[in-house]
Amino acid sequence: MTETPKIRIRDLHKTFGPKVVLDGLDLDVMPGESVVIIGGSGTGKSVTLKCTLGLMEPDSGTIEVDGESVVGLNARERERVNHKFSMLFQSAALFDSLPVWENVAFGPIADKTVTRKQGKDLAIEKLAQVGMPAEVADLFPSELSGGMQKRVGLARAIAGDPEIIFFDEPTTGLDPIMADVINDLIVKVTRELGSTGLSITHDMASARKIADRIAMLYQGKIIWQGPADSIDDCDNEYVQQFINGRADGPIEMAVRK
Amino acid sequence: MNILQHIGHYVLKFFRTVGRLVLFTLTAVSHCVRPPFYPRAILRQMLEIGYFSLPVVGLTTIFAGMVLALQSYTGFSRFSAEGAIANVVIISITRELGPVLAGLMVTGRIGASMAAELGTMRVTEQVDALTTLSTNPFKYLVAPRLIAGVLMLPLLVFIGDIIGVLGGYLVAVYQLNFNPSNYIQSSWEAMETMDVLSGLVKATVFGFIISLMGCYHGYSSKGGAQGVGKATTDSVVSASILILCFNFILTVLFFEK
Ligand SMILES: Nc1ncnc2c1ncn2[C@@H]1O[C@H](COP(=O)(O)OP(=O)(O)O)[C@@H](O)[C@H]1O
Numbered sequence: 033m034t035e036t037p038k039i040r041i042r043d044l045h046k047t048f049g050p051k052v053v054l055d056g057l058d059l060d061v062m063p064g065e066s067v068v069i070i071g072g073s074g075t076g077k078s079v080t081l082k083c084t085l086g087l088m089e090p091d092s093g094t095i096e097v098d099g100e101s102v103v104g105l106n107a108r109e110r111e112r113v114n115h116k117f118s119m120l121f122q123s124a125a126l127f128d129s130l131p132v133w134e135n136v137a138f139g140p141i142a143d144k145t146v147t148r149k150q151g152k153d154l155a156i157e158k159l160a161q162v163g164m165p166a167e168v169a170d171l172f173p174s175e176l177s178g179g180m181q182k183r184v185g186l187a188r189a190i191a192g193d194p195e196i197i198f199f200d201e202p203t204t205g206l207d208p209i210m211a212d213v214i215n216d217l218i219v220k221v222t223r224e225l226g227s228t229g230l231s232i233t234h235d236m237a238s239a240r241k242i243a244d245r246i247a248m249l250y251q252g253k254i255i256w257q258g259p260a261d262s263i264d265d266c267d268n269e270y271v272q273q274f275i276n277g278r279a280d281g282p283i284e285m286a287v288r289k
Numbered sequence: 290m291n292i293l294q295h296i297g298h299y300v301l302k303f304f305r306t307v308g309r310l311v312l313f314t315l316t317a318v319s320h321c322v323r324p325p326f327y328p329r330a331i332l333r334q335m336l337e338i339g340y341f342s343l344p345v346v347g348l349t350t351i352f353a354g355m356v357l358a359l360q361s362y363t364g365f366s367r368f369s370a371e372g373a374i375a376n377v378v379i380i381s382i383t384r385e386l387g388p389v390l391a392g393l394m395v396t397g398r399i400g401a402s403m404a405a406e407l408g409t410m411r412v413t414e415q416v417d418a419l420t421t422l423s424t425n426p427f428k429y430l431v432a433p434r435l436i437a438g439v440l441m442l443p444l445l446v447f448i449g450d451i452i453g454v455l456g457g458y459l460v461a462v463y464q465l466n467f468n469p470s471n472y473i474q475s476s477w478e479a480m481e482t483m484d485v486l487s488g489l490v491k492a493t494v495f496g497f498i499i500s501l502m503g504c505y506h507g508y509s510s511k512g513g514a515q516g517v518g519k520a521t522t523d524s525v526v527s528a529s530i531l532i533l534c535f536n537f538i539l540t541v542l543f544f545e546k
């Protein structure tokens with residue numbers, strides 16, 4: 033491999049008080065690739081993304097974006113690096129004091145790549161890309177259903193033409209049909225933009241659909257990774273237990289002890 | 290267990306909190322004076338803090354002025370010194386009651402809502418979303434509130450002073466049957482620029498305290514709805530105490546000979 037990975041994480045550690053969340057995580061994401069991290073709730077999937085975005089400082093380890101180390105950057109450098117990223121948050125995290133169109137065009141307006149006036153047209157265009165009519169542009173996030181909020185969040189995530197998009201549990205809390213709509217949209221918009229994708233989920237249907245490669249996070253480490261279509265054949269007991277959703281197996285839930 | 294250990298624990302915790310608050314304050318103030326500025330956000334906060342607080346502040350100060358006139362009449366009538374009422378009303382309102390009452394009322398109204406809004410934005414990841422959209426939350430959320438607080442509180446108090454003195458006038462003239470022109474004459478003579486100015490300086494400091502406490506507690510809140518509730522309470526309690534504390538300190542500085 034001569035290509036520089038888009039994201040390269042090595043030996044990442046993060047603890048909260050006595051609780052060890054990440055314990056030597058290694059992960060590479062190649063340009064244009066879609067990687068999905070699977071793992072149970074509270075295993076540190078969101079923490080991994082937040083460390084990469086600089087929303088949290090890891091205790092130790094390195095994170096490189098396009099070969100540049102991004103741990104411990106100052107605010108201005110961080111802002112420059114974060115221009116490459118965008119993120120669809122687990123709760124969509126729309127700004128509820130702003131109408132939908134201002135949410136969608138927030139990044140480009142903040143960067144001054146568009147004026148407020150152009151921003152509205154841009155927002156309507158991006159909303160159309162995620163299958164939403166222009167009328168929603170003037171609604172407020174609280175007037176939308178969960179699935180619609182996710183789609184607006186997706187429109188906001190693609191509005192700045194990011195190189196890398198993070199998806200934090202894009203289908204959690206949605207009905208299966210809406211979940212599938214979101215999965216299709218994720219595949220469509222990342223392909224159109226040619227972006228690199230890093231998603232985290234515990235929804236296997238979603239992982240199979242959007243991933244080129246799947247990595248499983250357990251006890252702070254990536255314990256298995258491979259092409260999405262090979263996951264059913266893998267002989268890792270942990271992965272098998274997780275994808276088949278069995279209560280019995282090597283992964284023990286804290287409640288059962 | 291060990292009593293020294295307990296004391297040490299609380300001392301450390303106290304200094305940690307103070308350190309965090311000082312750091313927050315310095316960061317916030319530095320963002321108030323460096324571009325980019327968000328004029329729309331500032332205007333919106335000015336409306337919220339200044340304009341929409343007018344009824345509350347007006348009502349509190351008018352009743353304060355009225356009750357002052359009544360009470361001092363009871364106190365002074367024995368010495369047949371009714372003329373002193375105008376004096377008492379104007380000095381008490383401009384020096385103390387105007388700024389303190391307005392400060393406390395705005396704390397309840399604005400400090401609480403700032404903490405709740407920022408706290409909700411924090412726990413629903415909206416603050417993180419801002420960062421990923423290359424917008425500094427300190428600049429976009431905290432600085433406009435601080436600027437608006439510092440600008441609007443003096444204005445509110447100035448209007449509150451006028452309404453409070455008017456309250457005193459109403460009671461003096463219609464309840465105590467004073468001669469209106471005599472009362473206005475003695476009010477005018479009793480008014481000192483220094484009294485009004487000191488009250489406005491206090492108001493500026495209180496405006497800073499209210500916004501700072503609302504933002505600090507909201508911004509650092511964690512742990513869902515309960516955390517937001519706690520942030521709201523903490524912001525109101527701490528701002529109220531700080532206002533009374535600084536009121537004393539400023540009074541000493543201004544009037545101690
Ligand atoms: N800011 C924080 N402070 C303390 N603990 C945290 C914080 N963020 C996450 N955690 C803890 O880290 C663990 C992993 O969280 P997270 O990455 O959100 O899990 P998930 O894999 O479900 O996304 C959880 O047990 C959580 O309690």
Ligand SMILES: [Mg+2]
Pocket residue numbers: 077078079122200201
């Ligand atoms: Mg998560």
